[in-house]
Amino acid sequence: MAALTLALDAMGGDHGPSVVIGALKQALNSVSDTHFIVVGDETELTELLTKANLLDHPRITLKHASQTVTMTDKPGYSLRAKPDSSMRVALELVADGSADACVSAGNTGALMTKAYFTLKTLPGVLRPALMSAIPQARGGSAFILDLGANPVCDSDTLFQFGIMGSVAAQQVLNIDRPRVALLNMGSEEIKGNDVVKTAAQLLQQSPQVNYIGFIEGDDLFAGKADVIVCDGFVGNIALKSCEGLAELLLDNIRTNIHAHWLTRWFVKLFYRRLQKSWDWLKPDHYNGASLIGLRGVVIKSHGDANERAFLSAIEQALEETQQHLPSRIRDRVEDVLLEQE
Amino acid sequence: MAALTLALDAMGGDHGPSVVIGALKQALNSVSDTHFIVVGDETELTELLTKANLLDHPRITLKHASQTVTMTDKPGYSLRAKPDSSMRVALELVADGSADACVSAGNTGALMTKAYFTLKTLPGVLRPALMSAIPQARGGSAFILDLGANPVCDSDTLFQFGIMGSVAAQQVLNIDRPRVALLNMGSEEIKGNDVVKTAAQLLQQSPQVNYIGFIEGDDLFAGKADVIVCDGFVGNIALKSCEGLAELLLDNIRTNIHAHWLTRWFVKLFYRRLQKSWDWLKPDHYNGASLIGLRGVVIKSHGDANERAFLSAIEQALEETQQHLPSRIRDRVEDVLLEQE
Structure with a gap:
């Protein structure tokens, strides 16, 4: 089993899943020891993965999500009305421990709201x-x-x-x-x-x-x-x-x-x-x-990101995960709170 | 008598009075029908005006001020401790009607505080x-x-x-x-x-x-x-x-x-x-x-302004004065307040 698992919201961003799959292909070459869960519309993603010769890749899991958050969805609306969006499902993979981190190029407001709701802030942290x-x-x-x-x-x-x-x-x-x-x-x-x-x-x-x-x-x-x-x-x-x-x-x-x-x-x-x-x-x-202060690593890629830019976001997610950023923040915030007591 | 009168704080700015006198010399050529009151240390300004062959120019009046606001003076301090600063005296020339507008390259915070104190806001205007x-x-x-x-x-x-x-x-x-x-x-x-x-x-x-x-x-x-x-x-x-x-x-x-x-x-x-x-x-x-919303035209030139930049500030002061900006603002704010009643 790979050391780290990354959940990728494949449906976010201005350019849709083809950029995410393109970046994933590069990541499989440049990054070892990492498993990727690609979240989004199964039919569309199967087609793209087949085209890229990645369909049965041992380091890729395809996870279906029936809904997509659009770039114009309001955060509250997307939270209420899209419980099975690729963004939400990717975040929940982090929340339940199936993934170590999540990357999305989707709607910033929706991502922040969903991440806050799904992952919660670290103990003692007021706001992400x-x-x-x-x-x-x-x-x-x-x-x-x-x-x-x-x-x-x-x-x-x-x-x-x-x-x-x-x-x-x-x-x-x-x-x-x-x-x-x-x-x-x-x-x-x-x-x-x-x-x-x-x-x-x-x-x-x-x-x-x-x-x-x-x-x-x-x-x-x-x-x-x-x-x-x-x-x-x-x-x-x-x-x-x-x-x-x-x-x-x-x-x-x-x-x-x-x-x-x-x-x-x-x-x-x-x-x-x-x-x-x-x-x-x-x-x-x-x-x-990075969306920091949460119980997990969440990276927001630019909506306009190309493959190379999305790959950078993936690398950033891996770096923060390897450095245990959330637990380091938790420890420091705890120290500060103890001092203030 | 000239149609307009401009008060220049000659001591403000990073480069001191020589930039102001240099800009004034250019303004005398490019701008007609305007009188300039140069405010600052009499000895220093007399020397500079003499060098520039401007000492007895019919469109220049020299007005002594014994104090100078430095770029690091705190606004409240400069207001209390420097009542005879070149900045304050230049603003008071506008307040008492001796000048139509004032230009200073001095300390922004001090200029705003002094201008607010000396000129007051226009009727109905909450804040400049x-x-x-x-x-x-x-x-x-x-x-x-x-x-x-x-x-x-x-x-x-x-x-x-x-x-x-x-x-x-x-x-x-x-x-x-x-x-x-x-x-x-x-x-x-x-x-x-x-x-x-x-x-x-x-x-x-x-x-x-x-x-x-x-x-x-x-x-x-x-x-x-x-x-x-x-x-x-x-x-x-x-x-x-x-x-x-x-x-x-x-x-x-x-x-x-x-x-x-x-x-x-x-x-x-x-x-x-x-x-x-x-x-x-x-x-x-x-x-x-421009510091707008006040009972008079006040232009803040960049502290680092060279002669050409200070000349632009002078031209801007003239433009706002000729366009009667303060009274136009007063009228419009009055209209708005009447509508809201």
């Missing part, structure tokens, strides 16, 4: 958070959380995000004492709202975290922190704004290149270099985002 | 807002507010920002029925927190504003809205994150260019094109940000 790695100027990555699981957070929740992010940076990014910062509208202590100010005090007082203070938006990619904490509203808008701007900026640069025959001539060579910069700046697309 | 133009994909600009004057906003305040931004887009951007959107973490009605949801209802119900719904961060530059409304915490972090990312992205592109002798050869030609894209994406630097 959506966390992603973002590139840093001097190389390497930093984790940023929350990216949209919680539109409103209190100080205790932000404090816990600091703890959880710190554990994740240690385990996944291999950083010894991760520098944890709060995202704020100014770096001075008096700046911001009461929630971040109180969260700053909590982080400052805790020996469990290497808190370095506030950072501003323009330091998001500056390599000043390893873990950047904010509420889901701010995190979502900050990261999506960056995506919007990068797209516009590259469009603009392309236009400027095309405006001159000499630069146009170089466009092919240059375009790949640009593309490299751009891919690097779409961590959600490239790496997948 | 910091507003800036940002470039849009298909050309043109959109206004975004608030960018940091209010770390926490209630729904009524966001609603008023929509009204004020709408008036500004009509008067300054010459857009007939500006499309007003709320920045949210999702475009569906159920997304976000209670404050934006209630603000959405208020905007939807008002005939005074062309409300088009929520937009997400990645649409900030997409040309979907003419006025983008959010609280100061979110706006500040969104725009600064974009600045941070753009800087990193261009750094990265430059590195990729430099890595190959063929592209390196083109770097001089290309650098200027890149620089063009980049300048265009730093609206705060390029245009200055």
